[in-house]
Amino acid sequence: MGIDNIWVFAQAADGAPTTGTLELLTKARSLGANVSAFIAGDGAGVAAALGDHGAAKVYATGDLAGGLPGVAVSAAMKAVIDGGDSPDLIMFPQSYEGRDVMSRLSVKLDRTVLTNSTSITVEGDAVTVQTPVFGGAKLVNSTFTGERPFLAAFRPKSFVAEAGAGAGGEVVSAPVPDLGSTGGATVTAVHVEETSGPKLDEAAVVVAGGRGLGESDKFEMIESLAKALKGAPGASRAIVDAGWVPYSYQVGQTGKVVKPTVYIAAGISGATQHMVGMKGSKNIIAINKDKEAPIFGVADLGIVGDVHKVLPQLLAALQSRS
C-alpha cells in the first residue's frame, strides 16, 4: 500500500514556517500524494507558505493559552486520528517541540519512535530511516515493523526546502481536547535572547570557540573574528554548559546543525557531540594546541597552535585588509 497520507508537525517563528518545517514538507510531497501540516496556533499567517511547500491541509489547534505544545498538539493529533484521518507517517523536526509532541503521541498511539534521522526511503510497504551514530562515522538503517502511523524525527538540513508545490494549504480546525491532569504546565513569560548579525544556522561563515579558549572573556576573540568575516559565532557544548555563552550558540547534537562555506573551530577538540553538528560544513579550519585532537581528522586546514596567539594575528591581518 506504500505511503500515501503524510503529516508534518509544522513550527513557525516570527510569523513564518521554520526552515526545518519546509524541508520536511518538501520531502513529504516526494513520498506521498496526500500531505498535511499540523501546527499549534491558528495557522492563518503561515498556511499559504505551508501549502506552497506541499501541505494540502493545515490542521491548526488554535491558541494553546499558555499550554506547552508537546501535550496539547499530540492530543489534538490523536483526536483527528480517532476521527478517521489516520496518516501512514508523521514527520517531526528534531526540535524541542517536535520531540515533545512526538513523545506524547507515541504513548497515546503505542508506536515506536525513530529520531535524529537524516534520510528516509520507502520501498513498497517498508519505511526505513537512516541515523548517523558515533559522531557520524556510521549510518544505521532502521525499518518500522509495526502498525501505522510511523513516527520519525529528522535533523535540520536533512532535506532541501523547495517551494512551488501549489498545494492548497486549507486550514482545518483541530482543537485540543481536555488534557486532564497532563495539562498542568503553563508558560507565564517568554524571553528572547537578542542576537545580531547572521543566524548561526544560516551564516556562510561560522567561527566557533571551545574550552581551549581558557576563560569566558576570551570568547570576545571569537565574536570579533566572526564579525570581521561577516559570520556568526558558535560554541561547543562544554562552554555552553560552563555558562560562558547562551545555549543558542551551541553547535552539535543537542545544539544547531550548521553547514557553512567555512567553519573555523578554535580551541575545540572535536567531541562526537560537536562533530555531528558541523561535519557537513564545506570547509573546516581547526586551531588547537593538541595535535591529537579529533577535530584535525575532519579539518581541511589544521593549525596546531595556541588560539590566544593565532586568533589575534588572524584578526589583525583581516582588519588590515579592509
Added chain:
Amino acid sequence: MNVIVCVKQIPDPALPGELDPSTNTLKRDGKLILDESDSYGVEMALQLVTAAGGGEVSLVSMAPNDETSGLRTALAMGAAKAVLVSDPSLAGADALTTAKVLAAASKKLGDVDLIIAGTESSDGYTGTVPEQIAEVLGLPSITFAKSIEITDGTLKVARQTEAGYDEVTCPLPAVVSVTAGVVEPRYPSFKGIMAAKSKPVDTVTAGDLGIESVSWAQQITSVEDAPAREAGEVIEDDGETFNKIVEFLDNLKVI
C-alpha cells in the same frame, strides 16, 4: 519532598563505541558508568530535597547484567535508594519500552512529588523518554529545564527554547527533564562513596513490574560506514600560520 531521578548507565563515552554485530545495537555488556548528563538531574534533586527541608532522592534505572556501578556513583552523591530493572528481554529496547519500564519502576517507589530525567542520554540520544514517562503516568511535564524552583507545591522552571527561554509553572507531581549545566554536580565524597556501598538497590525484572511481554516495532536492517571526510593539511604554528588561514579564506572568496 520525594524526588525520583531516572539515570542511565552507559558505556564509557571516552572509549570507542561498538555495535553488536548480531543485533547492530550498541554493545552494553562491559562496565557501565553513570551518564554525565544524568549527574545534573541527581544534583538538582538533592538540592530541591535539601531546600524543602526533608524527603529523599530515589533512582530508577534500566541496565543489563544487574549493573550498578553508575547507580553507586549517584548514591554516593547522596541519593537514598534505587530500583534497577535488569532483564535480558529488554536488551535493545526502544525508547517507548524504556519509558514504560521506568514508569513502572517509579510506581514501585510509591507517591513522589517530582520525577527528573536528563534531556537525552549521551549514548542513544533518542531524547523522548522523559516526556513519554510523563504520558504513561498521566502527569504534566516540562522539558529542557535550565533552572527549577519549587514554592508552595508549584514548580517554576526556566525552559530552554530555540529563541531564548520561557518561564513555565506547573503543579506537582510532574516530570521535568533538565539540560546539562542546570547545576554543578557535586563530586562524591569519600564518606559518600563508602555509604553508597550499603544503600539499597532493588533489582527487578520486567515481569516483577507487571510487564509481561515486551516488543518494539523497529528493526535495524543494516549499518554502513559514512563517507569519510578526508583530513587536509595539518601544520604546526610557527607564528606565521595565520597567513595560511588568510590565504585559505581568500581562495574561498569569503574575504
